[in-house]
Amino acid sequence: MTLRIGDKGPQVMHLQSALKALGIGLPKYGIDGIFGSETQAAVKQAQQQLGLPTSGIADGVLLNRLGISQQSLQVPTKGALPKPALLVLGTIAIIGIGIAIKRTKRD
Missing domain, CATH: 1.10.101.10 (PGBD-like superfamily/PGBD)
Incomplete structure (x- = not known):
């Protein structure tokens, strides 16, 4: 490459x-x-x-x-994301859930 x-x-x-x-x-x-x-x-x-x-x-x-x-x-052109990408996506999802919970508790 x-x-x-x-x-x-x-x-x-x-x-x-x-x-x-x-x-x-x-x-x-x-x-x-x-x-x-x-x-x-x-x-x-x-x-x-x-x-x-x-x-x-x-x-x-x-x-x-x-x-x-x-x-x-x-x-990779097809198939599953490499493990580091899954880890990042999972972390982002967890952070997003945490933010949503905090906003809900304040309301």
Whole structure:
């Protein structure tokens, strides 16, 4: 998988997290899941730091050097959500129920 300007989603968030772990800042937008100019600059910085050509495109070589496996970037196209997604959705549902209960008790 290759990530570049315009890409969005959890794969980009994974890349951004790895860049931050390497010590490369994303001060304006942080880990937002959007591969924009800030992420591109961070990718170039990582490539330079790791002795790779500075294309600004997160290719398989860079991802591997950042410790990101191609498998971890695959998003299921059909079927059940991965367990972390279910956990987040379950947490959101519980929070939502808690808010609804508190509102009901105040009324």
